[in-house]
Amino acid sequence: MNTTSAVARTMRPKLLTPILVGGFAAGLFDHLSAVHTFGWGVSRGVASGLLGKSAFQGGAVTWTLGLVLHFFIAFSAAAIYCLSSLKLRFLKDHWLVCGLFYGIAVYLVMNLIVLPLSAFPFPIGPFTVSGLRSGLLIHMILIGLPISFSLRQFSK
Numbered sequence: 001m002n003t004t005s006a007v008a009r010t011m012r013p014k015l016l017t018p019i020l021v022g023g024f025a026a027g028l029f030d031h032l033s034a035v036h037t038f039g040w041g042v043s044r045g046v047a048s049g050l051l052g053k054s055a056f057q058g059g060a061v062t063w064t065l066g067l068v069l070h071f072f073i074a075f076s077a078a079a080i081y082c083l084s085s086l087k088l089r090f091l092k093d094h095w096l097v098c099g100l101f102y103g104i105a106v107y108l109v110m111n112l113i114v115l116p117l118s119a120f121p122f123p124i125g126p127f128t129v130s131g132l133r134s135g136l137l138i139h140m141i142l143i144g145l146p147i148s149f150s151l152r153q154f155s156k
Contacts, residue, residue: 015082015155019075022082022150027074029142031067043067049118056121073114077106078147085151092155095148103144107136 034042041056043066048055050069055062081102085091091098115124127135 015086015151018147018150018154019078019082021154022147023071023075023078025146025150026078026143027071029146030074030138031070033138033142043070045120046070049115049120052119053121073110074143077102077143078150081147082151082155085155091148092151095152096145099144099146099148100140101144102148103140103142104136106143107139110139111135 031042038045041063043063044055044058045066046069047058047062047066050065051058051062055066058065081091091102111124111127
């Protein structure tokens with residue numbers, strides 16, 4: 001092993017912990033918020049993105065699939081943010097503002113790209129002002145900030 005790669009490896013920020021902590025926190029907060037708003041069946045709604053309308057007739061396995069998919073999305077969002085910070089240093093330095101804007105970006109990607117391309121059996125939109133406002137705030141505070149804060153705290 002040459003010394004250049006060893007030095008580069010020791011200088012590279014440790015991103016596994018912020019991805020895991022940020023992804024888990026964002027997934028947990030978002031799931032609890034969704035359960036509060038839509039009830040315990042919300043995980044079947046997530047699974048319907050993969051299975052379609054039949055997910056709503058599913059049992060514990062379908063519910064668990066929805067929960068796993070939900071956390072997969074949260075960990076993916078955390079991984080994208082943390083890996084992007086390797087090139088975009090301001091994501092870590094200005095974690096508060098960047099986290100809020102990242103929450104908006106996650107909301108837009110989920111509602112304008114992921115949901116319309118999924119098998120989710122209900123029409124997407126039209127969006128109401130109150131629904132848009134609450135969706136954006138939830139994603140900004142409960143998804144964007146935990147991810148950006150975990151990067152700031154755990155990538156040292």
